[in-house]
Amino acid sequence: MQASRLYFIDAVRAFAILMMLQGHFIDTLLDPVYRDSTNTAYSIWSYFRGITAPTFFTISGLVFTYLLLRANEKGDDKPRIKKGLFRGLLLLGIGYSLRINLISWFSGYFNTYFLVIDVLQCIGLSLIILVCLHVLFKQYSYLFSIILAIIGCLCFISEPLYRNLVIDNLPLVIANYMTKVNGSVFTILPWFGYSAFGAFISTVFFRHAHRNRFKIVTIASFFILGYLLMYYSTWTLLKLHALTNIELLKRSADYNYLFIRLGNVFILFGIFYTLERFLKQSIIAKIGEKTLSMYVIHFIILYGSFTGYGLKHWFNKSLEPTEAVLGALTFIIVVCLISFHYAKTNHFVYSLASKISGVFKK
DSSP, X not given: OOOOOOTHHXXXXXXXXXXXXXXXXXXXXXXXXXXXXXXXXXXXXXXHHTTHHHHHHHHHHHXXXXXXXXXXXXXXXXXXXHHHHHHHHHHHHHHHHTTOBHHHHHTTOOOSGGGSOOHHHXXXXXXXXXXXXXXXXXXXXXXXXXXXXXXXXXXXXXXXXXXXXXXXXXXXXXXXXXXSTTSOSOOHHHXXXXXXXXXXXXXXXXXXXXXXXXXXXXXXXXHHHHHHXXXXXXXXXXXXXXXXOOHXXXXXXXXXXXXXXXXXXXXXXXXXXXTHHHHTTSHHHHHHTTHHHHHHHHHHHHHOTBTSOSHHHHHTTOBOHHHHHHHHHHHHHHHHHHHHXXXXXXXXXXXXXXXXXXXXXX
16 A cells, blocks of 8 residues: 655644643743633633644654554564654653753752653653554554554553552652652643554545545544534433443543544644645644754743743743733744744754764664
């Protein structure tokens, strides 16, 4: 089969990174007095901000696994596996390094804050897990798809079991991937579930994208599945609980944000896949090629990576709504300009790191 390029994914990544930039800026700097859930504007902003992380994890799993499948089809996936493992480790390293305060370290003050887990570490570990799953099941294409879908469902349904997990008998560097009690922003569960679902979608695209009418069927499927997940996943979990009497299903239904957010992601995929022909070679697609560079740049400017002196240091939770909105727009423009000027694509970061580490040669 001939695997085709998925142009819409760059637009999805662009949407996610721009939403993340404004979301982090406003959440960090907006005065708490204006955080009113009864305010329509704030409520809409908060809801759409919640789509960002699920989109990032899902699209990462989709893109990465799709590339693995394409390499395997050509009969030589070893370079892609090696590159995937390297990129996973690189994301782990970048994620940790962005929380290091060199000024504090040089003054002799050390703390464990840099060990907390954020989105980059979780995506990096997710890529490594997907590589392992690919190696195990690459000879069994349909089984690979089924395993990915099952893993995604289990990650979501079992969320009540680890929602408030406390781990005291493991080193902090390991425990932080499973519990938020030490300050981690993300944990590998349930977020790997989105990567698994993204990887599952990639197997469908890889297997069928060359077929006639695939695009229109897939777009319709995204919208239908998205709608069903958003409005009927809770009902389905409760019905399954009634049939099986499995208490975990009821507990999952009582706080069913994971499947609902997956529905949001599917709707988003449907919209951008529909508009794909208008997005090729567009500025939106080009932004989608720079997500890692933009993430690193925004973290340094906003949170003060390495120095402790970022916008948060001077304006933490002090802006009025108008200031926050205008500031967020300015912040997005500045980050984009820096990224476009200094980094042609995410490959800039990867190639620079590979040259420094000497892990592999071009």
